[in-house]
Amino acid sequence: MERGVVRMTNLHEVITGYRTNFQKQRLMAMKTAKRVKDSFYWFYFQYLLLSCCVDLEPWEQIVIHVFTATSITMLVFTAYVFIPIHLRLAFRFFLQLLVK
Structure with missing residues (x-):
């Protein structure tokens, strides 16, 4: 069209x-x-x-997909748990510099 x-x-x-x-x-x-x-x-x-999955056998593609999904899930979980803690500590540190 x-x-x-x-x-x-x-x-x-x-x-x-x-x-x-x-x-x-x-x-x-x-x-x-x-x-x-x-x-x-x-x-x-x-x-x-x-990821060059186009050239792989179907079972190899599944292994790569599972590995990639697991890695991304672990990365997101780690960021969700630890980034707020580090931001809070950095905020406290810089707030102490401003107050003094």
């Missing part, structure tokens, strides 16, 4: 020549959902290329 060309989907739209607000919002939501889905596909494809 060409850019800027609006395709009418039902007889009422063809006769009246316009879309209702609900139809416009539904169309925009569908386009947004398609864009998000395409972005996920693109990121997944980039991950496959970066």
